Amino acid sequence: MKAVALKRYLPIDNPESLLDVVLDDPVPAGRDLLVEVKAVAVNPVDYKIRSPKDQVEQQPKVLGWDVAGVVRAVGPEATLFKPGDEVYYAGSLTRPGANSELHVADERIVGRKPRNLGFAEAAALPLTTITAWEALFDRLGIAKDGADAGKTLLIVGGAGGVGSIAIQLAKQLAKLRVIATASRPESEKWVRELGADQVIDHNKPLAGELKRVGIPEVDYVLIATALEPYFPQLADILKPQGGVSLIVSPTKPVDIGPLMSKSIFVAWELMFTRSMYGTEDMIEQHRLLNATAELVERGVLKTTVAHHYGKVTALNLRKAHETLEGGRAIGKIVLEGF
Numbered sequence: 564m565k566a567v568a569l570k571r572y573l574p575i576d577n578p579e580s581l582l583d584v585v586l587d588d589p590v591p592a593g594r595d596l597l598v599e600v601k602a603v604a605v606n607p608v609d610y611k612i613r614s615p616k617d618q619v620e621q622q623p624k625v626l627g628w629d630v631a632g633v634v635r636a637v638g639p640e641a642t643l644f645k646p647g648d649e650v651y652y653a654g655s656l657t658r659p660g661a662n663s664e665l666h667v668a669d670e671r672i673v674g675r676k677p678r679n680l681g682f683a684e685a686a687a688l689p690l691t692t693i694t695a696w697e698a699l700f701d702r703l704g705i706a707k708d709g710a711d712a713g714k715t716l717l718i719v720g721g722a723g724g725v726g727s728i729a730i731q732l733a734k735q736l737a738k739l740r741v742i743a744t745a746s747r748p749e750s751e752k753w754v755r756e757l758g759a760d761q762v763i764d765h766n767k768p769l770a771g772e773l774k775r776v777g778i779p780e781v782d783y784v785l786i787a788t789a790l791e792p793y794f795p796q797l798a799d800i801l802k803p804q805g806g807v808s809l810i811v812s813p814t815k816p817v818d819i820g821p822l823m824s825k826s827i828f829v830a831w832e833l834m835f836t837r838s839m840y841g842t843e844d845m846i847e848q849h850r851l852l853n854a855t856a857e858l859v860e861r862g863v864l865k866t867t868v869a870h871h872y873g874k875v876t877a878l879n880l881r882k883a884h885e886t887l888e889g890g891r892a893i894g895k896i897v898l899e900g901f
């Protein structure tokens with residue numbers, strides 16, 4: 564099968580940072596599905612894993628953790644899907660990525676593709692939707708049925724992949740008042756179109772920006788980008804007994820002490836946790852993606868595709884990595900076909 568992989572961890576401007584390769588076809592086992600990959604999306608996890616380091620892979624390492632495709636075969640214990648089914652999912656960090664013509668994934672983290680979306684549009688959703696869904700509903704404990712309607716949520720990094728779907732989930736399901744951060748006219752336009760009630764500039768002090776829009780304190784914060792610039796500001800902007808969810812590891816220690824007087828809780832979110840550790844509730848991601856498909860089909864949620872970079876090739880993936888590493892991408896980048 565065709566694939567894009569790396570052997571050395573190099574800067575993205577090096578033409579050998581990602582390579583077009585040919586690999587053996589994978590074989591499904593247990594509850595696996597063998598999926599013909601139709602489209603993929605690119606996420607920060609891709610370039611973070613690929614980032615330069617003194618390490619050489621003996622076998623080509625395939626990246627890519629956002630997939631839409633068609634089931635071609637199933638493992639002997641699989642029961643949720645059959646050959647011919649159209650699916651979408653985010654895969655597992657413990658297994659090869661999906662920048663390949665064929666890919667194997669456990670059916671418990673796979674959902675049925677929304678019927679009204681093409682493969683590229685569907686590939687944009689799994690990783691970021693699972694992340695946002697788990698961050699808001701599982702980690703922060705926000706009610707999906709509107710029981711917390713009217714409470715306030717600040718999304719730092721509102722125009723990125725996670726922020727773009729988190730805005731929709733918070734508005735459409737939880738009925739929250741959503742404040743999203745954006746620093747450019749095009750990103751402000753993007754988050755407003757997704758449903759943000761207010762937009763503030765994350766390059767300015769958050770407390771001042773929130774006061775500017777008449778919301779001095781918020782109930783919840785989702786930091787969907789590097790946390791270091793924003794974590795020290797949380798004690799000033801969160802209400803007592805509020806909560807913050809984080810999706811990016813800190814590069815240096817952060818001081819949680821200022822959060823104590825307000826009893827603010829901090830919740831980590833990593834959507835790969837269930838698949839990495841084989842948790843008993845791993846099938847929740849299957850259910851989550853199926854629920855998302857229904858919401859998309861009903862018009863409640865929409866895809867977050869902003870850029871289509873063509874076919875899945877090393878050259879196009881290098882361009883996608885470069886865009887994401889530059890920190891100015893809006894929405895999701897997708898690639899389709901081999």
